[in-house]
Amino acid sequence: MASGYYSNVVLNINPALFTLYTPLLAAVTAIALLYRFVVHPLFFSPLVRIPCAHPLAAVTSLWMDWRRFTGREVETTWEAFKKHGPYVRLGPNEIAVNTILGGVTTAHGHGFENLDKTSWYDFFINHGTRNTFSALGKEHGTKRKRVSNVYAKSYVQNSRHVRAILAELVQGRLLPSCWEMAASNTPLDVLALNFAYGLDFVAAFIFGLSRGTDFLRDTACRQIWLEEYRKSHPSEYMFWLLEHPRLIKILSKFRIYIVPKWYHEADTDFDKWGEKLIDETEQALQNGFTEESAHSGDMPNVYFQQKRAMADELKLGQGAYFKPTPEQRLELASECLDHLVATRDTFGVAFSFVLLELSKHPYAQVRLRTELRSIRNPMWYSPTMEGRASAASLPEPAALEKLPYLWAIMKESIRLRGTVPTPNPRVTPLGTKTHLGPHKNIPPGVRISAFAWCLHRNEAVFPQAELWLPDRWLNSSSEKLAEMEKWFWAFGSGSRQCLGRNVAMEIMRFALAAIYTNFETSVVDDAGFNYKSFVTGNLGNKLSLRFTHVA
Numbered sequence: 001m002a003s004g005y006y007s008n009v010v011l012n013i014n015p016a017l018f019t020l021y022t023p024l025l026a027a028v029t030a031i032a033l034l035y036r037f038v039v040h041p042l043f044f045s046p047l048v049r050i051p052c053a054h055p056l057a058a059v060t061s062l063w064m065d066w067r068r069f070t071g072r073e074v075e076t077t078w079e080a081f082k083k084h085g086p087y088v089r090l091g092p093n094e095i096a097v098n099t100i101l102g103g104v105t106t107a108h109g110h111g112f113e114n115l116d117k118t119s120w121y122d123f124f125i126n127h128g129t130r131n132t133f134s135a136l137g138k139e140h141g142t143k144r145k146r147v148s149n150v151y152a153k154s155y156v157q158n159s160r161h162v163r164a165i166l167a168e169l170v171q172g173r174l175l176p177s178c179w180e181m182a183a184s185n186t187p188l189d190v191l192a193l194n195f196a197y198g199l200d201f202v203a204a205f206i207f208g209l210s211r212g213t214d215f216l217r218d219t220a221c222r223q224i225w226l227e228e229y230r231k232s233h234p235s236e237y238m239f240w241l242l243e244h245p246r247l248i249k250i251l252s253k254f255r256i257y258i259v260p261k262w263y264h265e266a267d268t269d270f271d272k273w274g275e276k277l278i279d280e281t282e283q284a285l286q287n288g289f290t291e292e293s294a295h296s297g298d299m300p301n302v303y304f305q306q307k308r309a310m311a312d313e314l315k316l317g318q319g320a321y322f323k324p325t326p327e328q329r330l331e332l333a334s335e336c337l338d339h340l341v342a343t344r345d346t347f348g349v350a351f352s353f354v355l356l357e358l359s360k361h362p363y364a365q366v367r368l369r370t371e372l373r374s375i376r377n378p379m380w381y382s383p384t385m386e387g388r389a390s391a392a393s394l395p396e397p398a399a400l401e402k403l404p405y406l407w408a409i410m411k412e413s414i415r416l417r418g419t420v421p422t423p424n425p426r427v428t429p430l431g432t433k434t435h436l437g438p439h440k441n442i443p444p445g446v447r448i449s450a451f452a453w454c455l456h457r458n459e460a461v462f463p464q465a466e467l468w469l470p471d472r473w474l475n476s477s478s479e480k481l482a483e484m485e486k487w488f489w490a491f492g493s494g495s496r497q498c499l500g501r502n503v504a505m506e507i508m509r510f511a512l513a514a515i516y517t518n519f520e521t522s523v524v525d526d527a528g529f530n531y532k533s534f535v536t537g538n539l540g541n542k543l544s545l546r547f548t549h550v551a
């Protein structure tokens with residue numbers, strides 16, 4: 001009956017009307033599209049007063065997409081900032097900011113001044129479940145709160161488990177590798193070593209030493225893991241995975257695959273590896289593991305704390321010992337795996353850069369070594385100590401933390417090359433207008449990007465910004481120092497500031513102290529240390545240093 005009705009309607013239309021209205025309809029549509037996609041963004045959008053990085057940027061995001069696709073996102077944005085100032089338009093609906101006040105504070109602040117993340121972060125969803133890094137809105141606060149106390153500086157510096165892990169990793173695994181390379185005069189690829197150090201620490205911190213990884217010593221296993229990681233975070237497809245996740249999904253419905261099958265396989269394998277660690281840790285809890293009885297270093301700090309917080313939320317009586325449902329298991333896995341990914345993506349590269357700068361500046365090493373040897377309990381190492389890693393012999397965290405030159409070296413190296421130059425994109429919220437410094441009434445749905453790379457190169461704040469000058473952190477007035485601190489954005493800011501910041505700084509401090517108390521380093525080959533590329537890099541990335549023992 002229905003089809004008869006429609007066919008009657010169609011049949012009753014006078015064909016002459018078609019001839020009359022079709023061109024009219026086409027013209028109206030064309031004008032509407034022209035207005036929507038050209039006239040409005042060029043002349044009437046609230047963003048028109050923001051200078052465009054390129055004339056095409058006002059009407060299409062394809063121009064910036066091409067820059068991103070060809071790996072030129074940061075340099076393009078940096079050039080635009082230099083030419084137009086701290087606010088630039090990268091696309092019809094995208095702005096980049098290079099100022100703290102009225103820029104970063106608006107998008108990356110606390111509470112209302114903490115704009116939500118864009119779909120760029122969907123890539124970091126594991127097991128189909130969001131985690132602290134990829135969660136949005138209120139869910140983010142809940143997830144972050146679950147684990148924030150174990151990542152607090154007081155926990156990281158006072159926990160007996162952290163000290164035991166550090167002793168094992170630094171004295172038992174890292175220093176012997178450095179000694180071996182020094183003794184045989186063989187260059188060491190510190191990039192792979194630093195990936196291993198960061199991952200071994202964080203895996204032990206999450207799951208406990210006995211269930212963590214041993215990539216510092218087991219180089220074959222490390223290589224397999226890094227290869228698997230590279231496949232599941234393939235630098236050559238990251239543009240699509242980060243910028244166009246929805247397009248990938250839509251096209252795959254039509255059997256058009258932008259990213260190859262091996263990426264999906266590796267991603268699944270990677271998730272499975274994470275699940276295995278979760279299951280082993282859960283099994284230990286179910287077997288009666290307790291916080292009190294745990295050997296030093298063996299406490300699954302992050303896993304346990306997360307479960308305890310989940311139990312509190314659900315008002316479960318058994319604390320961390322409840323049996324997780326399949327959904328809860330994946331939620332736990334997603335969070336824990338993300339912390340390992342966050343470590344792999346940042347720590348190894350940032351720490352390698354500190355070692356590279358020190359290796360290029362022998363005078364800085366001498367000064368650092370003098371400072372490190374001046375503490376009450378220097379981190380001496382000799383191979384006869386092997387197998388005798390002991391937390392008691394480590395210096396107190398505060399003793400290292402208050403060493404001024406060590407601090408200045410870390411700060412300056414991380415300023416210059418803290419992590420990858422990613423845009424950290426945020427989106428203006430629905431139902432309200434956002435004010436961005438002098439630019440008022442930014443509508444909902446506008447992407448705002450900011451780059452630590454560019455903020456850290458502001459000559460007014462960091463004169464001779466391209467130079468590695470640790471003394472800038474020591475010789476500046478207190479006002480200048482406060483200003484530099486305000487602009488130091490390596491770990492982000494506001495409610496979504498890096499969760500692992502204290503861990504990263506702590507383990508870097510201990511490793512630097514251990515290495516430079518005992519060795520000097522020099523560059524053998526840094527051509528493969530392509531630190532301008534995306535964090536994931538590729539397996540060819542290497543930083544080859546020579547270690548020489550200094551008595």
Ligand code: HEM
Nearest residue numbers: 133339342346347350419424490491492496498499500504
């Ligand atoms: C030198 C090392 C590190 C650097 C430079 C770094 C940098 C950052 C930055 C810039 C952000 C903010 C990202 C954004 O807003 O888009 C971030 C967030 C985060 N980082 Fe780190 N990170 C480092 C190490 C770590 C480690 C070791 C962990 C975990 C153990 C970690 C876990 C996280 C998490 C979970 C977030 C998300 C926080 C949230 O959204 O609330 N990071 N990190």
